[in-house]
Amino acid sequence: MADSAQTQELVYLVTGGCGFLGEHVVRMLLQREPRLRELRIFDLHLGPWLEELKTGPVQVTAIQGDVTQAHEVAAAVAGAHVVIHTAGLVDVFGKTSPETIHEVNVQGTQNVIEACVQTGTRFLIYTSSMEVVGPNIKGQPFYRGNENTPYEAVHRHPYPCSKALAERLVLEANGREVLGGLPLVTCALRPTGIYGEGHQIMRDFYHQGLRLGGRLFRAIPASVEHGRVYVGNVAWMHVLVARELEHRAALMGGQVYFCYDNSPYKSYEDFNMEFLGPCGLRLVGTRPLMPYWLLVLLAALNTLLQWLLRPLMLYAPLLNPYTLAVANTTFTVSTDKARRHFGYEPLFSWEESRTRTIRWVQTVEGSA
Numbered sequence: 001m002a003d004s005a006q007t008q009e010l011v012y013l014v015t016g017g018c019g020f021l022g023e024h025v026v027r028m029l030l031q032r033e034p035r036l037r038e039l040r041i042f043d044l045h046l047g048p049w050l051e052e053l054k055t056g057p058v059q060v061t062a063i064q065g066d067v068t069q070a071h072e073v074a075a076a077v078a079g080a081h082v083v084i085h086t087a088g089l090v091d092v093f094g095k096t097s098p099e100t101i102h103e104v105n106v107q108g109t110q111n112v113i114e115a116c117v118q119t120g121t122r123f124l125i126y127t128s129s130m131e132v133v134g135p136n137i138k139g140q141p142f143y144r145g146n147e148n149t150p151y152e153a154v155h156r157h158p159y160p161c162s163k164a165l166a167e168r169l170v171l172e173a174n175g176r177e178v179l180g181g182l183p184l185v186t187c188a189l190r191p192t193g194i195y196g197e198g199h200q201i202m203r204d205f206y207h208q209g210l211r212l213g214g215r216l217f218r219a220i221p222a223s224v225e226h227g228r229v230y231v232g233n234v235a236w237m238h239v240l241v242a243r244e245l246e247h248r249a250a251l252m253g254g255q256v257y258f259c260y261d262n263s264p265y266k267s268y269e270d271f272n273m274e275f276l277g278p279c280g281l282r283l284v285g286t287r288p289l290m291p292y293w294l295l296v297l298l299a300a301l302n303t304l305l306q307w308l309l310r311p312l313m314l315y316a317p318l319l320n321p322y323t324l325a326v327a328n329t330t331f332t333v334s335t336d337k338a339r340r341h342f343g344y345e346p347l348f349s350w351e352e353s354r355t356r357t358i359r360w361v362q363t364v365e366g367s368a
């Protein structure tokens with residue numbers, strides 16, 4: 001990368017560049033990486049917003065492709081200096097089969113690694129997830145932990161299983177020789193629950209609240225802390241890692257970093273109310289309105305209904321045994337590893353992240 005850096009001629013590839021996080025990474029790179037010559041955006045579904053980016057000084061190349069197709073990935077990676085691999089199937093609601101989740105998240109990641117090795121790309125950043133660590137199937141709390149906090153990371157659900165396997169592949173690939181003889185340098189970023197402009201689940205909760213007459217009903221105790229991070233800061237961390245990976249390869253190669261910022265520690269529902277409240281919704285109840293055993297029963301019933309209805313329709317509600325367990329288990333991080341290793345500081349303060357998210361919710365169709 002050294003030659004290219006001197007002539008400001010870097011080529012980046014962002015897989016999943018049209019997703020919620022991917023779009024923020026793409027826009028952040030265009031704003032904050034002055035050495036970019038070409039930005040390739042690889043996604044199964046290309047967004048119309050890409051067109052507006054094509055008029056700027058950086059060559060923006062949109063590539064419609066599938067990470068499960070090794071030849072499509074190799075063609076997109078060839079000639080790129082850095083790959084940011086955010087593409088993935090984020091499904092904890094049973095919309096997709098476990099086999100498909102594995103194929104996209106694990107085989108897709110393996111394809112990206114092999115493409116780097118075959119074509120000589122040296123720097124690979126993988127968007128992993130906090131789910132690689134937990135919450136685990138025992139529902140044990142992870143309270144303000146860091147990358148070294150001991151925790152029994154045992155999963156059964158296809159999504160965390162696939163993210164854990166893919167992350168391992170990426171970390172094990174660190175140091176592999178790529179075409180040209182130099183070593184591959186990889187690292188993995190583990191966001192907690194991301195929020196911000198474009199967050200589909202926030203949109204779903206907002207619409208649900210509107211349907212219920214401007215109310216949401218508390219289901220989870222306020223004392224259960226859930227880690228959240230603003231999408232702009234997650235994107236910024238990706239951009240910084242990409243920038244620093246070459247110069248700090250010995251320190252950063254093969255490492256994992258939680259993505260964090262100054263968003264407050266709160267329960268999932270109370271945190272969402274930071275945005276939905278100013279948009280006219282109210283969270284009813286200071287304590288859960290239903291006993292926990294009833295929620296467990298409803299979640300199990302939803303699983304049964306999903307299975308029974310599968311031949312006729314896709315029934316995929318927000319509540320299932322897995323999402324209930326995640327929402328009901330404290331999982332928060334407190335770390336400075338990214339600051340120590342590559343000088344990360346959140347780009348957006350909590351106040352700014354909140355304001356931007358509220359403004360976005362207000363523009364969502366059907367606003368109160």
Ligand SMILES: NC(=O)c1ccc[n+]([C@@H]2O[C@H](COP(=O)([O-])OP(=O)(O)OC[C@H]3O[C@@H](n4cnc5c(N)ncnc54)[C@H](O)[C@@H]3O)[C@@H](O)[C@H]2O)c1
Pocket residue numbers: 015016017018019020021022042043044045065066067068085086087088089090104108127128129130163190191192193194195
């Ligand atoms: N949303 C979160 O809270 C969160 C938290 C931690 C980690 N992550 C990780 O961040 C990444 C991005 O998540 P997101 O929330 O933006 O999800 P998203 O669904 O909005 O974006 C994923 C993108 O990947 C693309 N994609 C899916 N399958 C593909 C395939 N076969 N080939 C090419 N592209 C494909 C999708 O079209 C989409 O644009 C994922 O890897 C996810 O595991 C998300």
Ligand SMILES: C[C@@H](CO)CCC[C@@H](C)[C@H]1CC[C@H]2[C@@H]3[C@H](O)C=C4C[C@@H](O)CC[C@]4(C)[C@H]3CC[C@]12C
Pocket residue numbers: 090092128129130131192193194201219220226268269318319322323324326327
């Ligand atoms: C019991 C309901 C009462 O209101 C609330 C259900 C909320 C759940 C749908 C969400 C609670 C926690 C979320 C997950 C978490 O933020 C982290 C994630 C990691 C990421 O890699 C993918 C998304 C997710 C699993 C996220 C999904 C939605 C929740 C389970």
